[in-house]
Amino acid sequence: MYFSVGIETPKSEAEAYGLVVPALCSEKFSCFSAADTEDQIAPMATEAIQLVLESMQEDGTATDGLRDLGALTYQKQADYAYCDAWLMLHVDITAFEGKPKRINISIPDTLISRIDHKVKAAPDRYRDRSHFLATAARHELETAGK
The missing domain is CATH 3.30.160.250 (Double Stranded RNA Binding Domain)
Incomplete structure (x- = not known):
């Protein structure tokens, strides 16, 4: 933030x-x-x-x-x-x-591959896949309704 x-x-x-x-x-x-x-x-x-x-x-x-x-x-x-x-x-x-909470979600494997590629390409921005998804969710929640 x-x-x-x-x-x-x-x-x-x-x-x-x-x-x-x-x-x-x-x-x-x-x-x-x-x-x-x-x-x-x-x-x-x-x-x-x-x-x-x-x-x-x-x-x-x-x-x-x-x-x-x-x-x-x-x-x-x-x-x-x-x-x-x-x-x-x-x-x-x-x-x-x-506190972190483990959840089970289903998303297309091609999307997972794109996420993993983005995480690897930006290690200073994303710690892992979960951090990427949480960041994306925060962004979406902040901009929803604007």
């Missing part, structure tokens, strides 16, 4: 970059972090996102309805007016979506 990360640029060398992830800020949770250098912004924001998602999972808060409204929307909100830069950061959240 892509997350908008608001960045507050430090005013002096003694300060760090302030980071906020509005999609994970609610009455129950908030997602803030800091980075000493520009190179640390993405790793520190990723770590903060994963920690909040872990807390949500432990709390029993569902992550399947999680949506990021986009930097353009957050920029207009007074709560994030201090952010002078924005970053779109991709974080794999599948580990926080619930």
Whole structure:
């Protein structure tokens, strides 16, 4: 999932970059972090996102309805007016979506071959056939009704 990360640029060398992830800020949770250098912004924001998602999972808060409204929307909100830069950061959240459950499905063997070929061709994007199918299902569910 892509997350908008608001960045507050430090005013002096003694300060760090302030980071906020509005999609994970609610009455129950908030997602803030800091980075000493520009190179640390993405790793520190990723770590903060994963920690909040872990807390949500432990709390029993569902992550399947999680949506990021986009930097353009957050920029207009007074709560994030201090952010002078924005970053779109991709974080794999599948580990926080619930327990895996084995199912039995039937699909044509030629489709299975095409899926397996796609998985082999993009190992940085898909871990295995199940991950591919879950990614495709998520995409279809997100775009259905649009």
